[in-house]
Amino acid sequence: MVGAGWDIVLADALSSPTLRVVGTGSAILGAVSGALGCFALLRRQSLVGDAVSHAALPGIALVFLLTGTKTSLGLLTGAALAGWLGMLFVQAIVRTTRLDDDTALGLVLAVFFGFGLMLLTFLQRKPKASQAGLDTYLFGQAATMLREDVVLLSCVGVVLIAIIALFWKEFILITFDREYASTVGYPVHRLEILLTVLLVGAITLGLRTVGVILMSAMIVAPAAAARQWTNRSHRMVGLAALFGAIAGASGAILSSLVPNLPTGPTIVLIATTWALASLLIGGRRGLVWQWLRRRVLQRKLAEEAVLIGLYDLALAHGDERRGHSEGAIRALSPHAVGVRGRLRRLKQEGMVEETSPGSWILSKKGRDEAKHLVEKSRETS
């Protein structure tokens, strides 16, 4: 596989109608789940995606058990209904007991998913092996995606995105400040239900390709990555849709090319790798940049402390030309380690002079700077 012409395989892939279908379908599901995932993430409801997707499994199995259908439309309708039922259970548990959201979500997730697995096992024991294919909903399978599936995906996807666009400002308002939205007269509860319906819809779209177990990652990962690269909500949603689409398409195509590579894990691996990279290096929020900025600031503060130390020494002795040893400076500095390095850097900047080896004084420039720093600190305190 490797070596002998990946380029040819790739060129074949791009011209293959099957792969074009698979790629398009997976890109759409990635885009929709990425966009709606932003709202779940900003509302701190990432776990909801997990609960909904796991809760969908018994819906799929029950629809097959009762009707014998294996069409996407039938099975996914069952999935959506079961996911929605799971959400209603969560709300009922939170309302009537003292359990909190997380506990209720965990409970519903486990009970529904367990029931779904039981149904799948039961179906497997039946003769005729008619359930063949249902278990692809666990980890997803892109390769068998048909044109009709993509048409269905596109239609539902367009509807979901259109509703977000239509109620954009209302959704943003209830996400940012729910109570305020309520005081100006918005039907906040109904808008929240609509948003949850959309989320269930987006998750359902992905079940066929990504599978119930990992679908929640497609809700969280593109949104978390996008948050790193922008500080504006509409750009965040756009970027999350883009990241989701890229992860969906590339993962699905890769898994169709490599035998026995499951689709769901491949897509999710790509999406989460990008999310991780974004957390580390993304925009001003990137952890690496934050760490570097903190280091630069620390170094600057330590150098200022050395300048102020020398300034205080000069004042205490009443003699600006008298040199001071590193030991004396170290005693006055809150950062004792590394004083020598700081003195050398300050010398390069022309702030201090070394009168004789190991003996330091402030230059004219350094004295002005130190005076300025002392005055500034006096003002703020």
Added chain:
Amino acid sequence: MNSSLQQQSMLDDKPAVEVSDLTVAYHSRPVLWDVDLTVPRGVLMAIVGPNGAGKTTLLKSILGLVPVAAGQVLIFGKPLAQQRHLVSYVPQRGSVDWDFPTTALDVVIMGLYRQLGWIRRPGSRERRKAMEALEQVGMSSFARRQISQLSGGQQQRVFLARALVQNAQLFFMDEPFQGVDATTERAIIEILRQLRSEGKTVVVVHHDLQTVPEYFDWVTLINVRRIACGPVCQVFNEKNLRAAYGGRVAFIVEQQTEGC
């Protein structure tokens, strides 16, 4: 401006807020018990009381944000549902996630969403109005800042601007002075006085007893029950403070019966 004056004169005869027999309970523990309250038009009123006295709950139940066990609230003589366009709310700063991906200007524009109606997008007219409100609170140069990059006091002023832009008659503010810098405190007080001079009514949950006589002309003392409600010079006295705070009043009110 003209329509706003008309709006005011039409409402002249009714008090801004009338609360009667209000009771609120969480898990069968009463938080507010049988509270009666009348806020006349055009006053700056502080709601004071010890921690857990139900100050925020009182504000939220007037605004219909918490379920009420019993009682009635009238805003300019009518139920809140008919008067929402006259009411503006400044929540506690800590009630939202300031890391939200949005700018100061966009937060202020949120105050215009309801006037704008469903589906329609804010345009240049809304941006201009929001900029004026930011100008009023001294924050116009921070309009494009992401809100997490603002200080606590600046965030509070953005919230205030969002309420101002609604052009309401009645303002409810929950602890607007909590943890803000001196500049912000002065800016807020300035705006409160300006609102009063325009005949508007402001109700503020307040923590600092020292500043009550200086900032407000009307005060409500509560501790689950209503202790007193009236002009500061009449009801803000040691007897009522002791009734509200028990023995914990560390501060004695100076004589201020004069000038009432």
